Amino acid sequence: MAELPGQIRRMGGGISQLLEQIYGFSRRCLFRVISMGPTPCHIAFIMDGNRRYAKKRGLEDGSGHKAGFSALMSMLQYCYELGIKYVTIYAFSIDNFRRKPEEVESVMDLMLEKIKSLLEKESIVHQYGIRVYFIGNLALLNDQVRAAAEKVMKATAKNSRVVLLICIAYNSTDEIVQAVKKSCINKSDNIEASGNYKHEDRGSDIEGTDMENQEKKIQLVDIEENMQMSVAPNPDILIRSSGETRLSNFLLWQTGNTQLCSPAALWPEIGLRHLLWAILNFQRNHSYLEKRKKQL
């Protein structure tokens, strides 16, 4: 009789494992069906609503971000299983530094813990062969977080299956300003270099002038090359949770033609159905856009 509770627990554990396997199998079948249509190459997420989630459930502030992290891991798993190669997440904006110091510190501590955990053997990075980039003004981070981020980037540099871009201490306007500055510096360096050539080769003065004018002009490609996010194509879909419909200074340059989705669910409540809905909409619009292109 004393063995019965143990047996029941083992049976319960066995059943739940079985259910998990059935769920996983059904999910993979569903993903196979969805991948028959056009699949987005790059999805970006604004993970909004962690604090509201904690407040709603009467939990302390930090638990919202922890629940948010679990939701993130699930989302990444679904994305990579679906064959989406690039995922970008808005982890921490430069604007967020203006929050209460205690909150900023607690978020930084959580990020340090989670960044370090990416290097563990059981982490999602190893499971899916993820190359991780940290995008943002990393100089604004404390030394520990910055060092951990650089370690992860170095350790995953050889991975090439899928990519995770973590925007931290990031603002799109800051990214654009840095790219503009680099373009200006590169152009003045080029002009100095081409100036030397012109003196030495008098035979082709006219051509030299044309080349010089071309080189002097900053092109769109110059700015694009100098964007930190140039390591990935533009996002096909941008999902912002919690029902807010604004970009909050995220990927402004890159989302000119991106489909924007704003499910009402708070970030820790985000699930597979929201992702599937966004992708189905993408597939519907994709065929409409292709049709319009053919009409042109």
Added chain:
Amino acid sequence: MGEKEKRASNRKMPKHVAVILDGNRRWAEKRGLGTSEGHEAGARRLLENAKDCFAMGTNTISLFAFSTENWERPEDEVKCLMALFEKQFRAEMPFFQRDKIKILVIGNRAKIPESLRGLIEEVEEATKSYEGKNLIIAIDYSGRFDILQACKSLATKVKDGLIQVEDINEEAMEKELLTKCSEFPNPDLLIRTSGEQRISNFFLWQSAYTELYFPTVLWPDFGEAEYLEALTWYQQRQRRFGRRV
């Protein structure tokens, strides 16, 4: 107090409303009309909405009339649009002058027909002294083109020694973007009709904190009632700009 006045007295009115006027062609198709009729209906709706908007206290309205990508549309449609712009500018000059609306056209003017270019210059000149109401019309505009021209302008200033590279910051960029003409360069609210949920390369930099509203109604059907719905929606937003409320 009428609905309009009630709205105007409410402090939380958007100072700058941006509009992507999408859906003219689909509206015409639904009614068995030609594309040009769709655009004409769109133009009429535009002026009605602009009047309402200014009456409710908005300072700046921006319209995405023609994007850089629109040059790829059929030649006939492009010609019809250019002709429509000319017709509207001429027809509405009295209205702009009567209501003291400053007209500003932003975009790359190199490719638009010369007659239209000349007319734009006339309209801008005639309305340049007005204050308090700005109507920005984006013709052959794209957000990336705007950022690129700002970058080129800054690069020239660096080359000429007027500024150092270190001086290039967000404020410096905003002073070069084409929206510098308005006291409120960044839209508070951006409305894109017809249900498409994308910015299509309209204001990129300027939309950093803009509330984006995507009603499914087609542009020629977007009237006063629909605009009031948009305003109600806007006024319920909690704008945090990255901080806690």
